Amino acid sequence: MDSSSASTKVCFNSTCKTALEVPRQGWLCRTGDFADLCDRCSSAFKDGKFCDTYHLNASGWRCCESCGKQIHCGCIVSFHMFILLDAGGIECLNCAKTEFILTPNPTWPSASHFLPGPAERIRDISSKNWRSIAGSGPVPWRQAPSLFNASKVQPEFKSILGSIDKPLATEQLSSCSLGKSTTNDPSENLVNESWQVGASEMAAARTRAIGVQYDGQHNLFGDVSRQSFFYTNELATSLSSLPARMVTQDQKSEKGKISGIHVQQLCPPPLVGKRISNINGSGPSLEAQAHHAKARGETRGRNQLLPRYWPRITDQELQQISGGTNSKITPLFEKVLSASDAGRIGRLVLPKKCAEAYLPPISQPEGYPLVVQDLKGKDWVLQFRFWPNNNSRMYVLEGVTPCIQSMQLQAGDTVTFSRLEPEGKLVMGFRKAPPASPSDQGNETVSTRNEEPLKGSIAFKSSNPDGSWSEVDKIPIRAKRKKGAKTGSNCKQLKLNGEEMLQLNVTLEQVQGLLQPPLINAPTIVIVEGVEFEDYQEAPIVGSPTIFSTNHQGSICSMEVKTTPEHHRHMLPMINHASSRNIDSENPESLKTMEGLDALADMAIQDGEAIPTSSQATTRHPRHRPGCTCVVCIQPPSATKHKPTCTCNVCLAVKRFTQSPMVHHDPKHSDKEVGNSVCDPCHVAYADILRHTQMGSGHDHKTAAGGSSENDPDGEKPSTPFKSQNIDLNTQPEREEESSPVSESIGITSLVQEPTQRCIRQPKLSINGITDGNHAL
DNA sequence: CATTAGCATGGAG
DNA sequence: CCTCCATGCTAAT
Numbered sequence: 001m002d003s004s005s006a007s008t009k010v011c012f013n014s015t016c017k018t019a020l021e022v023p024r025q026g027w028l029c030r031t032g033d034f035a036d037l038c039d040r041c042s043s044a045f046k047d048g049k050f051c052d053t054y055h056l057n058a059s060g061w062r063c064c065e066s067c068g069k070q071i072h073c074g075c076i077v078s079f080h081m082f083i084l085l086d087a088g089g090i091e092c093l094n095c096a097k098t099e100f101i102l103t104p105n106p107t108w109p110s111a112s113h114f115l116p117g118p119a120e121r122i123r124d125i126s127s128k129n130w131r132s133i134a135g136s137g138p139v140p141w142r143q144a145p146s147l148f149n150a151s152k153v154q155p156e157f158k159s160i161l162g163s164i165d166k167p168l169a170t171e172q173l174s175s176c177s178l179g180k181s182t183t184n185d186p187s188e189n190l191v192n193e194s195w196q197v198g199a200s201e202m203a204a205a206r207t208r209a210i211g212v213q214y215d216g217q218h219n220l221f222g223d224v225s226r227q228s229f230f231y232t233n234e235l236a237t238s239l240s241s242l243p244a245r246m247v248t249q250d251q252k253s254e255k256g257k258i259s260g261i262h263v264q265q266l267c268p269p270p271l272v273g274k275r276i277s278n279i280n281g282s283g284p285s286l287e288a289q290a291h292h293a294k295a296r297g298e299t300r301g302r303n304q305l306l307p308r309y310w311p312r313i314t315d316q317e318l319q320q321i322s323g324g325t326n327s328k329i330t331p332l333f334e335k336v337l338s339a340s341d342a343g344r345i346g347r348l349v350l351p352k353k354c355a356e357a358y359l360p361p362i363s364q365p366e367g368y369p370l371v372v373q374d375l376k377g378k379d380w381v382l383q384f385r386f387w388p389n390n391n392s393r394m395y396v397l398e399g400v401t402p403c404i405q406s407m408q409l410q411a412g413d414t415v416t417f418s419r420l421e422p423e424g425k426l427v428m429g430f431r432k433a434p435p436a437s438p439s440d441q442g443n444e445t446v447s448t449r450n451e452e453p454l455k456g457s458i459a460f461k462s463s464n465p466d467g468s469w470s471e472v473d474k475i476p477i478r479a480k481r482k483k484g485a486k487t488g489s490n491c492k493q494l495k496l497n498g499e500e501m502l503q504l505n506v507t508l509e510q511v512q513g514l515l516q517p518p519l520i521n522a523p524t525i526v527i528v529e530g531v532e533f534e535d536y537q538e539a540p541i542v543g544s545p546t547i548f549s550t551n552h553q554g555s556i557c558s559m560e561v562k563t564t565p566e567h568h569r570h571m572l573p574m575i576n577h578a579s580s581r582n583i584d585s586e587n588p589e590s591l592k593t594m595e596g597l598d599a600l601a602d603m604a605i606q607d608g609e610a611i612p613t614s615s616q617a618t619t620r621h622p623r624h625r626p627g628c629t630c631v632v633c634i635q636p637p638s639a640t641k642h643k644p645t646c647t648c649n650v651c652l653a654v655k656r657f658t659q660s661p662m663v664h665h666d667p668k669h670s671d672k673e674v675g676n677s678v679c680d681p682c683h684v685a686y687a688d689i690l691r692h693t694q695m696g697s698g699h700d701h702k703t704a705a706g707g708s709s710e711n712d713p714d715g716e717k718p719s720t721p722f723k724s725q726n727i728d729l730n731t732q733p734e735r736e737e738e739s740s741p742v743s744e745s746i747g748i749t750s751l752v753q754e755p756t757q758r759c760i761r762q763p764k765l766s767i768n769g770i771t772d773g774n775h776a777l
Numbered sequence: 778c779a780t781t782a783g784c785a786t787g788g789a790g
Numbered sequence: 791c792c793t794c795c796a797t798g799c800t801a802a803t
Contacts, residue, residue, distance in 0.1 A: 788797100
């Protein structure tokens with residue numbers, strides 16, 4: 001390319017070399033001079049057909065992610081005709097202008113791209129950034145969704161920048177070009193909005209990454225940061241899938257070190273995918289594409305989570321969650337609490353896909369105890385289980401009342417589930433007034449969630465009787481959907497009725513206090529190599545579930561009881577996010593092996609199935625009896641039952657347990673096998689885990705478990721930090737006791753501990769401590 | 778009898 | 791038509 005064209009009287013086009021009688025100005029060379037072309041070549045150039053004419057056989061052809069137009073990316077001639085998308089892939093300038101109002105590549109690095117220096121620099125940045133985002137760091141990313149994606153992109157950038165010529169690179173790019181899936185599919189189109197948004201985000205992101213100011217352009221989005229919200233959700237999800245993969249690739253290719261986390265990411269979780277990608281023609285897309293395609297395409301299928309469940313965690317929230325720790329937070333999903341979720345029943349219905357994607361598989365209806373950390377750093381033990389429902393399952397978290405109360409959540413509020421990466425611990429956050437999106441459904445994609453929160457809250461307060469506020473209405477609060485008024489599931493967002501309004505108001509008010517900046521949108525901004533990223537982690541799927549699956553069968557409990565430390569880990573699904581069967585969290589590689597999104601997804605799916613899979617026909621679970629120490633039993637729905645002073649067996653057991661870490665308990669369960677098995681074993685392992693966790697974490701929490709609380713060994717108390725009694729019960733450390741296996745569990749726990757401790761931030765106080773179990777009532 | 782737990786029902790997507 | 795899931799129903803305690 002370079003030959004100094006001007007000087008020569010030969011057409012700059014190496015494939016032409018026609019003597020130039022009248023040099024025609026062609027493209028701008030790095031030298032600052034224009035390439036001299038012959039009439040024909042010049043004509044082709046001007047018509048934008050130069051590459052089509054002379055570079056057809058050259059590598060580097062990519063499809064515009066938006067319109068699918070073929071663009072030769074590995075050529076200086078067309079370099080100005082496209083932009084590199086953060087998420088990978090490219091977009092023709094026309095589309096870019098339309099959507100982003102961005103300038104062509106040149107704008108970024110401009111011609112300098114070609115220069116080795118800059119190019120590398122860019123690439124480095126991107127890559128590093130991505131990595132950091134993806135893998136390391138505490139950095140939560142926000143906007144990043146796109147970035148994340150971008151993370152993968154990096155390689156792309158590299159390829160692009162560095163080796164434009166390489167075909168692979170191009171392909172990858174194309175594939176990568178998640179950002180906007182130009183998808184041909186109509187279905188995708190549906191997604192478009194979100195995508196576009198994402199795209200815009202991405203654009204922004206990229207600009208940032210690059211260092212280019214992106215500002216004004218995206219008025220649409222308003223604050224990017226906030227938008228990030230969306231992104232996070234939508235985009236993130238959609239993107240997330242990508243990024244994760246990207247990451248993996250990167251990792252592999254480069255260092256591969258990402259760790260389990262990455263793996264998770266691989267699984268595209270959640271996502272969403274709206275977009276399908278492929279289309280571009282990038283054709284053979286590499287794995288990336290494949291992944292993408294799957295993830296996205298499958299959005300519906302497996303991984304996808306409905307938009308409403310997409311995590312919309314703000315940076316601040318992430319920061320809170322992460323606390324001072326270095327833990328990386330991976331938003332998994334969120335759910336607007338329904339009346340029943342927030343009710344005293346203490347059962348939080350988990351979206352099936354979310355549960356299956358991010359939580360360990362459950363073979364038994366009884367499920368197992370799950371340790372969940374709240375924003376304060378407290379650990380709560382919740383029973384993760386399911387009910388057979390039709391031919392499916394309905395997943396629920398039992399014993400959430402204390403937790404919800406502590407967070408002062410009400411119907412309409414949103415609970416978010418995230419995972420602390422290193423630890424793999426599950427973290428439950430919340431958002432009080434749901435920042436409803438303006439428009440519910442459609443909105444999901446676009447809605448500016450950021451703003452909403454506030455608005456929502458405000459709106460509520462001032463709320464019109466009508467609930468007229470559009471925004472308000474839109475607010476996802478679904479207070480309750482009674483028969484008449486259901487809010488669609490999707491629609492969950494209810495319009496507020498008078499009553500609802502009231503509820504909301506309360507919530508809002510409370511929330512306001514709570515809300516404040518932190519929770520709501522703040523994306524965490526991470527600066528990587530000088531580039532700001534709003535972090536947001538997508539949720540990678542975790543699929544840890546599998547682990548259990550095999551084991552559990554009979555009863556999870558039993559397994560756990562028996563379980564080795566590993567099992568225990570698994571038991572704490574959250575804790576070991578990574579958990580995958582034998583995979584050690586430590587062995588990233590093992591995880592890697594698992595990698596392929598597909599694999600993960602499959603695993604998740606399979607696991608579920610493999611094991612008991614979907615709804616097993618379960619006989620009615622025996623009622624948990626007094627002696628039963630299982631979490632469920634202990635729960636306080638009736639905290640009332642179990643007060644700190646309570647001397648019932650359960651409480652006593654708890655106390656004992658708490659006091660002596662390893663106490664064995666005996667399985668009391670009179671209950672039927674199932675119940676028993678479940679309860680005890682789980683508990684045990686669980687308890688142990690908890691303890692460790694807590695211990696590790698911060699003992700601060702005091703537990704509480706009701707009775708136990710008394711004793712509460714505090715520091716050592718069982719894990720459940722329960723603030724107050726309520727929780728305590730749930731947690732039940734005691735279980736540990738029962739399962740003598742505890743010892744093992746302990747070992748396990750120990751294993752876990754460290755991580756957990758890490759994770760644990762400081763347990764602050766419970767916020768409010770919930771009052772007793774009253775709420776439950 | 779009150780409460781709870783498990784399951785069923787049925788609307789919505 | 792199927793799946794999801796919020797809520798209701800009711801046996802069990």
